[in-house]
Amino acid sequence: MDTNRIDAYIDENLPRFREELFEFLGIPSVSARSERKADVRRAAAWLADRMRAAGLDAAIEETAGHPVVLGEWRGAGPDAPTVLIYGHYDVQPAEPLELWTSPPFEPTIRDGRIYARGAVDDKGQLFLHVKAIEAHMRTTGRLPVNVVVVAEGEEEVGSENLVPFLEANAARLRADAIVVSDSSMVAPGVPTIGASLRGISYFQIDVRGPAQDLHSGSYGGAVMNPATALARITASFHDADGRIQIPGFYDDVRPPEEMREQIARVPFSEEAFREETGSPALFGEKGFGTLERLWVRPTCEVNGLLSGYTGEGSKTVLPSTAMAKVSCRLVPDQDPARIAELFIAHVRRVAPPGVVVDVRELHSGKPWRARLEGPLHEAGARALEHAFGRAPVLAGEGGSIPIVSDFERVLGAPVLLMGFGLPGENAHAPDEWMSLENFEKGTHAAAALLSELAAR
Amino acid sequence: MDTNRIDAYIDENLPRFREELFEFLGIPSVSARSERKADVRRAAAWLADRMRAAGLDAAIEETAGHPVVLGEWRGAGPDAPTVLIYGHYDVQPAEPLELWTSPPFEPTIRDGRIYARGAVDDKGQLFLHVKAIEAHMRTTGRLPVNVVVVAEGEEEVGSENLVPFLEANAARLRADAIVVSDSSMVAPGVPTIGASLRGISYFQIDVRGPAQDLHSGSYGGAVMNPATALARITASFHDADGRIQIPGFYDDVRPPEEMREQIARVPFSEEAFREETGSPALFGEKGFGTLERLWVRPTCEVNGLLSGYTGEGSKTVLPSTAMAKVSCRLVPDQDPARIAELFIAHVRRVAPPGVVVDVRELHSGKPWRARLEGPLHEAGARALEHAFGRAPVLAGEGGSIPIVSDFERVLGAPVLLMGFGLPGENAHAPDEWMSLENFEKGTHAAAALLSELAAR
Numbered sequence: 032m033d034t035n036r037i038d039a040y041i042d043e044n045l046p047r048f049r050e051e052l053f054e055f056l057g058i059p060s061v062s063a064r065s066e067r068k069a070d071v072r073r074a075a076a077w078l079a080d081r082m083r084a085a086g087l088d089a090a091i092e093e094t095a096g097h098p099v100v101l102g103e104w105r106g107a108g109p110d111a112p113t114v115l116i117y118g119h120y121d122v123q124p125a126e127p128l129e130l131w132t133s134p135p136f137e138p139t140i141r142d143g144r145i146y147a148r149g150a151v152d153d154k155g156q157l158f159l160h161v162k163a164i165e166a167h168m169r170t171t172g173r174l175p176v177n178v179v180v181v182a183e184g185e186e187e188v189g190s191e192n193l194v195p196f197l198e199a200n201a202a203r204l205r206a207d208a209i210v211v212s213d214s215s216m217v218a219p220g221v222p223t224i225g226a227s228l229r230g231i232s233y234f235q236i237d238v239r240g241p242a243q244d245l246h247s248g249s250y251g252g253a254v255m256n257p258a259t260a261l262a263r264i265t266a267s268f269h270d271a272d273g274r275i276q277i278p279g280f281y282d283d284v285r286p287p288e289e290m291r292e293q294i295a296r297v298p299f300s301e302e303a304f305r306e307e308t309g310s311p312a313l314f315g316e317k318g319f320g321t322l323e324r325l326w327v328r329p330t331c332e333v334n335g336l337l338s339g340y341t342g343e344g345s346k347t348v349l350p351s352t353a354m355a356k357v358s359c360r361l362v363p364d365q366d367p368a369r370i371a372e373l374f375i376a377h378v379r380r381v382a383p384p385g386v387v388v389d390v391r392e393l394h395s396g397k398p399w400r401a402r403l404e405g406p407l408h409e410a411g412a413r414a415l416e417h418a419f420g421r422a423p424v425l426a427g428e429g430g431s432i433p434i435v436s437d438f439e440r441v442l443g444a445p446v447l448l449m450g451f452g453l454p455g456e457n458a459h460a461p462d463e464w465m466s467l468e469n470f471e472k473g474t475h476a477a478a479a480l481l482s483e484l485a486a487r
Numbered sequence: 488m489d490t491n492r493i494d495a496y497i498d499e500n501l502p503r504f505r506e507e508l509f510e511f512l513g514i515p516s517v518s519a520r521s522e523r524k525a526d527v528r529r530a531a532a533w534l535a536d537r538m539r540a541a542g543l544d545a546a547i548e549e550t551a552g553h554p555v556v557l558g559e560w561r562g563a564g565p566d567a568p569t570v571l572i573y574g575h576y577d578v579q580p581a582e583p584l585e586l587w588t589s590p591p592f593e594p595t596i597r598d599g600r601i602y603a604r605g606a607v608d609d610k611g612q613l614f615l616h617v618k619a620i621e622a623h624m625r626t627t628g629r630l631p632v633n634v635v636v637v638a639e640g641e642e643e644v645g646s647e648n649l650v651p652f653l654e655a656n657a658a659r660l661r662a663d664a665i666v667v668s669d670s671s672m673v674a675p676g677v678p679t680i681g682a683s684l685r686g687i688s689y690f691q692i693d694v695r696g697p698a699q700d701l702h703s704g705s706y707g708g709a710v711m712n713p714a715t716a717l718a719r720i721t722a723s724f725h726d727a728d729g730r731i732q733i734p735g736f737y738d739d740v741r742p743p744e745e746m747r748e749q750i751a752r753v754p755f756s757e758e759a760f761r762e763e764t765g766s767p768a769l770f771g772e773k774g775f776g777t778l779e780r781l782w783v784r785p786t787c788e789v790n791g792l793l794s795g796y797t798g799e800g801s802k803t804v805l806p807s808t809a810m811a812k813v814s815c816r817l818v819p820d821q822d823p824a825r826i827a828e829l830f831i832a833h834v835r836r837v838a839p840p841g842v843v844v845d846v847r848e849l850h851s852g853k854p855w856r857a858r859l860e861g862p863l864h865e866a867g868a869r870a871l872e873h874a875f876g877r878a879p880v881l882a883g884e885g886g887s888i889p890i891v892s893d894f895e896r897v898l899g900a901p902v903l904l905m906g907f908g909l910p911g912e913n914a915h916a917p918d919e920w921m922s923l924e925n926f927e928k929g930t931h932a933a934a935a936l937l938s939e940l941a942a943r
Contacts, residue, residue: 063798063799063800063801063802064798064799064800065799123802123803123804124796124798124802126796126798127700130699130700152702187802188800188801189801215705229704231704231803233801233803235801239767240766240767241764241765241766242764242765242766243586243765243913243916243917243918244583244586244915244916244917245764245915245916246885246886246913246914246915246916247786247788247790247814247816247915248685248687248816248884248885248886248887249671249781249884249885249886249914250764250781250885251781251786251788251814251816251885252729252771252772252780252781252784252785252786252788252816252885253760253764253769253770253771253777253780253781253885254764254766254769254770254771255766255768255770256788256789258721258789258790258791258792258811259721259722259724259725259788259789261718261792262717262718262719262721262722262789262792263718263722265714265715265718265722266715266718266719266721266722266723267722268715269715271839273708304709308697308698308701308706308709308710309697309698309699309807310696310697310698310710310711310841310842311695311696311841311842311843312711312840312841313709313710313841314709314710314711314839314840314841315708315709315710316708321709324708324709325705325706325707325708325709328708329708330703330707330708332703332707332708332712332715332805333712333714333715333718333794333795333806334703334714334795334796334801334802334803334804334805334806335714335794335795335796335797335802335804335806336714336717336718336792336793336794336795336797336809337792337793337794337797338789338791338792338793339789339790339791339792339812340580340582340790340791340812341791341792341793341810341812342519342520342580342582343519343520343521344519344520344644344849345519345644345645345689345691345790345812345814345849345850346519346579346580346643346790346791346812346915347579347687347689347790347814347886347887347915348579348790348791348915348916349788349790350789350790350791351765353792354797355714356795356796356797356801356802358703358801358803360703360704360707360708383727383770384768384770385766385767385768385769385770386766386767387767393800393801394801428704428705429702429704429705429706429707429708429709430702430704430705430803431704431803457699457702458702458705459700459701459702459703459802459803459804460699460700460701460702460804461699461700462699
């Protein structure tokens with residue numbers, strides 16, 4: 032039977048899959064950094080080569096930013112379903128480098144985990160689909176369904192050029208189902224299908240006061256300190272109970288009741304989660320549990336602060352500028368455009384006198400709620416059960432994959448969110464890792480999914 | 488007459504004085520930076536050489552930190568008065584380097600100003616005393632009074648080792664008068680005697696939350712964000728009217744009435760001051776004018792903020808730590824030790840849950856009020872009138888020279904604050920400068936002061 036042969040091929044070739052993944056992880060394709068542009072392009076070229084080796088037609092498609100790598104196989108014919116697999120080959124910046132146990136772009140295995148920037152977000156999860164395709168091709172000479180792989184290089188900087196790309200290529204990319212593996216399972220051994228994603232509105236606030244840094248003695252007390260102004264603005268986002276104070280912010284948020292039942296089924300320990308974060312205590316919006324805070328409640332988080340002298344020792348300077356990066360995670364049915372209006376209006380309203388405050392949106396993405404009925408989700412559930420030996424749970428996802436709702440809107444097909452990360456995987460943080468076991472089982476699940484989609 | 492010959496010597500030798508000062512300014516003696524330790528020592532050795540060339544006995548006196556350069560001449564005999572001249576040869580860090588018009592350690596003259604880090608704070612003001620001594624020595628073969636020059640290398644990092652040095656050498660350093668030139672005139676052409684100095688309490692606040700940076704989507708909303716916690720703490724220091732909200736902070740502050748009369752005599756334009764700062768508007772504690780805010784009211788200013796991702800573009804990180812440097816400028820009769828207790832207690836009280844907050848004092852210095860009667864101040868007033876052609880005004884000083892009150896306490900002699908900086912001189916900021924005219928007139932005033940002290 033094909034399934035057995037395909038699974039056997041995966042098991043036999045896993046060491047080579049891993050070596051290839053290590054090559055992929057070794058390329059520092061940091062999309063946020065202009066000085067990494069050549070590395071991003073190198074990662075795209077490498078990925079296109081691997082797609083070709085797996086049996087796809089592959090092309091590097093230019094955009095206004097980093098390119099899209101497009102892989103295609105249409106040999107199942109016009110009557111067979113077409114599945115579009117999405118992932119991204121760009122990664123977050125690796126800083127602060129000194130907090131990595133091993134260098135971020137020198138993949139290393141420790142304790143059954145692959146440590147590297149991008150291991151789980153998203154190179155490992157994208158690459159396992161390429162290997163699943165290879166397993167079918169080398170075993171049976173074909174795929175059970177038509178396949179399109181869309182790998183973008185700008186997910187970590189807001190996917191600005193992907194929607195124009197999708198819109199420009201909507202006919203070519205037409206699909207019956209979309210599969211995305213860029214999320215996590217709720218616990219080791221518990222396969223998970225995503226029920227929702229949070230959206231995002233990411234802002235930068237720049238406060239300007241004096242024309243240059245001033246002596247804090249000679250001038251202190253006589254001008255507004257931009258860092259103080261920024262602190263006042265930043266402190267205004269929440270009350271002491273963790274509730275966001277931006278007027279109108281919660282207007283479009285649904286009551287959490289409908290997810291409470293699902294959340295109750297998810298194996299989850301508040302204390303294990305706290306340990307995973309390393310925080311002295313959990314803290315969040317009053318009246319909600321941790322999974323509710325992560326899955327069905329929006330946030331407003333400071334991502335960065337910078338002002339004045341931050342080096343060793345003391346410098347008595349009154350800073351001329353202060354900067355904050357702040358992002359809101361949004362839940363259905365919040366609209367990023369509306370949130371940006373509210374956020375910007377709020378910052379302008381609370382800005383103290385004596386400084387000039389500039390606030391601008393750096394990027395945004397819509398929240399998403401899965402269509403949990405239909406053949407795509409049934410196929411996904413069977414594929415996951417095949418690989419992991421148990422039925423998947425449904426889970427929200429605190430992170431954002433803004434492109435998911437765009438895919439549904441532009442291509443008109445439902446998305447299956449089938450992620451192979453794990454809690455504590457340090458995506459966006461030092462010592463990012465992906466479980467070796469999940470890379471293996473994820474490859475089996477991805478291969479099984481292609482078969483299940485044909486069988487529906 | 489000696490005075491005329493001494494003034495003539497200064498005028499004739501000014502070009503060489505300036506060249507020597509440029510050598511001094513070229514040494515990056517940044518006391519806050521451990522990697523500049525050798526440069527600090529090089530500046531000390533250079534200064535000792537120049538003191539010797541001026542006719543002083545000079546020695547480099549070791550301390551637990553950067554050394555003190557001690558110059559002495561006791562030839563006026565035990566019945567003549569002894570004047571101790573204090574200055575510092577260390578400088579503030581020069582960062583941000585990109586904001587300097589010319590490199591900070593390559594002194595340059597533009598528009599009658601010497602631009603360099605340390606030009607006015609304090610190498611230029613210290614060095615003019617050395618040149619005044621040289622002028623006496625080369626002209627008359629002696630000084631009118633006994634002279635001790637104490638030049639420290641740790642003023643910009645809190646003068647930690649100077650008081651122990653003074654205490655250990657109190658007998659040797661015994662003086663009848665102490666002269667400090669490390670402050671500013673209120674306006675060009677208006678010689679100024681300092682009536683008061685603000686003290687300082689400098690703190691660092693470190694907030695720790697998660698064990699490492701977290702993904703702001705996967706974890707945002709479920710733990711306290713250290714940057715948000717820091718913003719809340721920092722925003723708590725003032726109310727919207729600029730009044731400090733630390734309980735007990737103003738308890739020992741005198742009402743400003745006694746300085747209001749002096750302040751009314753000082754030529755001062757609020758608009759010119761605003762332009763000098765480059766701020767869009769002046770702002771400070773409600774109910775006080777700018778000079779009151781600078782001279783007789785305490786402050787609480789943020790000197791630096793750092794948390795999370797501060798580079799180009801956007802990174803969706805929930806930071807593990809956040810840091811603020813905050814310093815309070817104190818007025819008579821506030822006590823830095825008491826302020827430190829109040830500040831630390833306040834920070835602990837307002838710190839939100841879910842993070843660990845560490846607050847520690849980095850350094851402190853007492854405020855000071857001049858004894859404005861007596862022969863020292865009369866001599867100072869005559870010397871300034873001789874050099875500038877008009878009587879000096881009395882002025883407060885917003886900055887701190889913590890060592891001033893220590894000198895009075897340990898050595899029991901009054902301090903004359905006779906500064907030659909000017910508004911807008913950018914001490915502690917990029918493009919620091921000293922007026923060439925003030926370097927020249929300051930040298931004349933310093934020379935005249937030695938004569939006036941003998942004549943009293």
